[in-house]
Amino acid sequence: MNAHSFTLAGCRLEARPSGALWLPDARLLCVSDLHLGKSERMARRGGALLPPYETEETLARLEAELAALMPRSVVCLGDSFDDLGAALALPEDMQLRLQAMQAGRRWIWIEGNHDPGPLELGGEHKAELAEEGLVFRHIASPRPEAGEVSGHYHPKHRLPRSGTSRPAFVYDQRRLILPAFGAYTGGLRCSTPVLRGLFSARAIAVLTGPRALAVPLE
């Protein structure tokens, strides 16, 4: 088994090597910070002309997870699009792939700071979602109820002795923050005060990669 299993607020969870979160009992898959259309947004604003393949790459990774797990529900935890313009400019073939993924299952877009407001791409649209005893929202709240699942920070972590830093899940007894699932996303070190301060001393980081690796944050 390459995923890391743990529980949060009594709910069984699996941190997948891909950076997706799996709730086996509810057959619910959660991914955060897809940032689809990032290259288009940068070009529009006069920035670098990045290789325009990140939407295809991110969707391909998501399709692989759907094929492996066949979820009943999919929750996109905000910042799914780099901005509303990027969502509107999504190429038609990518829209079709997204629709194919949505077919026959519940699909929920959580609002992020990059992509507020409703989208015309199918699925439900919510500020937050309460399900399975957990609360799904984009940005962690300062004083959360137990069982908060969020994204936004793009946590990354590196083992003290081996290897470079990798996108990572971080959790403690009360909350969980997901790594960014999108192809063109950087990361924020778990040791950065703004991120570290959200967790207790007993926090665990789960590195993504060929296999999910859990390590104590301290």
Add this chain to the structure above:
Amino acid sequence: MAALPPRFASWFESHDWQPHPHQLEMLARAEEPASLLIAPTGGGKTLAGFLPSLVELADGAHEGLHTLYISPLKALAADIRRNLRRPVEEMGLPVRIEDRTGDTSASARKRQRADPPHILLTTPESLALLISYEDAPRIFAGLTRVVVDEIHALAESKRGDQLMLALSRLQALAPGLRRVGLSATVEDPPALAHQLARHPDPCPVILADPGPLPDIAMLNTAAPPPWAGGGAAHALPEVLEEVRKHRTTLIFHNTRAQAEIFFHNLWLANEEGLPIAIHHGSLAREQRQKVEAAMVSGELRAIVCTGTLDLGIDWGDVDLIIQIGGPKNIKRLVQRIGRANHRYNAPSKARLVPANRFEVLECRAALEAVAAHDLDGEPRGPGPRDVLCQHILIRACAGPFDETELFGEVKSVGAYSNLSRAAFDDCLDFCATGGYALKAYDRWQKLMQRDGRWTLRDPRAAQRVRMNIGTIQDTELLKVRLRGRGGKPLGEIEEGFAATLTEGDTFLIGGEIVRYEGLKEMTVQVSRSGNKTPKIAVFGGTKFSASTRLTERILELIHGDWSALPHHVQEWLALQRNASQLPRGDRLLVESFPHDSRAHTCLYGFAGRNAQQTLGLLVTRRMEELGLDPLGFVATDYATLIWGLEPVEDPDPLLAPQVLRDALEGWLAKNAVMKRTFRASATIAGLIERNLPQNRKSGRQATFSSDILYDTLLKYDPDHLLMRITREEAMKGLVDFGRVEEMLARVAGRIDHMQLDRVTPMAAPLLLEVGKVPVAGKGRERLAEEEAEALMAKVGLEG
């Protein structure tokens, strides 16, 4: 020969000086469209370059900019301004001279654009910025001469290519522009002239009297050098003795880390407290300026330094050069030797200190090459296209342009004279649309055509282009400061190194041992530490590869006359000959032997460090495929030593040229070295923006690693222009696959495999080398899992 105008002649006479013949010849040839002067240090090279300008400006008739002077160093521009002031003031010439570099204040720069001086002293990067302004045609309208100083140093890198592209632009703005290059000794003056001149203008080469032969030898030490390493601690007493005997000594090192360690040890041994300082590129500017000022005023007896002191600035009283470690490159050694004794017609004096036994061979081979005037140098090859992409963007910032005109200008640059229209169009397309197989940026092109001329779609983009001008690759550096308010800046370390530090670790910087306290706002906070031995002492700095000519000479020496070698080296070579065989240029010696319960294989390719490292990556990959379970390797300039679980029975399948080429295309394409090569070219070409300190503070997760872009292109668009550039660059530089190919061609399948029962004399030093590379793959993943489990177990959790 031209006669000096009376005013200049009497100025020379008043100082009791004779103009050098080459100075007069430069004056006589002042009307040539291009000329190249090759003169030793101290030969009045700078005055030779400026004399025609001063003569032309003497009547006060010229309005605006007349002469542009370009040097590779900011400090050199300031130094030349001070030196030129003397003839100008003493002859009362109506000439205004100013410098313009990254250090010039914004108000001064603004004034210089509105009212340029007669002579402007600047750097290639500042010039590139100047030609990006819309008022460039006005600034450069009257430009008559351009003087490129230390052109040999610029011409070796992309800075030179960028400069020559900028000159092609200046030539279009000022068609009568004449070019002068000033160079130290080089191996191929016509090639340098071709780079300088407008193609196909002629460019006569003027050779000054090279002066007497240098007094150069190996420094004799009581203790023989150790088997491996680069510290040269064995030579401390003799080096100190030389410092004592001379007025001022420059002690050169190949890397900053070696300079730091040597300086630290030198201070511990310096019982009489001789004033000795350290100078290298990672030190804070304030620190460096302090050392430079002390040097100029004659307060220092020695400076431990790196390549940052290779160039130009007139230190005056240096009378001895000491080179610690193998010189790696004959030409650079000759140029370094020239740093001693700036008096013309006095021999320079230099001493070489090999840091280990193998470097004794290298130093000996270099001495023979210097005596034989046999300089090395790799031909530069065609102008790099990443630099061209940046030039196109810079051109677009200055205003709309016609593509055919720009192509004509680019073709007038020697290095780009063979550029095809198709290759140019590729670069233009990349700048305009990104050049992707998927046409995604029709709406958001960076450059677009209006009335048949190319222009920036979004004028705001000009600012970003200007911020990213330049071809020098800064690794991501973090400032180091003493903790506390207004703590003293000490220098910079690489971000990668900083990430390995934990509180309490000690390291060397600027000769001080400091203790890592933490990271605050992207600054490394440290405190002074009383610790005698720093726990970690590695940080930034290029590792040069020994040049092809030098490794050839080392191979010749191994098979030639050993009589000039120290006794201990002769014995070492004789032992090797008896135990195995001596490596030869036309065959590849491969030794396999067990050691420390691991199978070892040593490949004596003599291809230089970078190529031997690449060979290690490729061969261990092949070994993994064949189930030989390699665990790691280490590479030096002359060999790669690999260790693993299974012995190599037959090296031929590991070294078949096609197998290695396929591995380069396939597996190495995913390697970190290729990613670093990509990052450099993608930054120059403008795909990635420089990670400027101000961006990084606010950047958070906004910036992501260029590795992601590389992986994406490899998967979705492997023939993209930047991927083609990356593969081209991989033939030289960090990957240096070109030298792997050269070695395989030289050996032509003649592989001698010696299977032995123990480590050989020549392989033994490699066991002690630092910089061992673990083989990536399944093994490494397993190690990471084990580490993670151990850490979890320690806090009482299960993975």
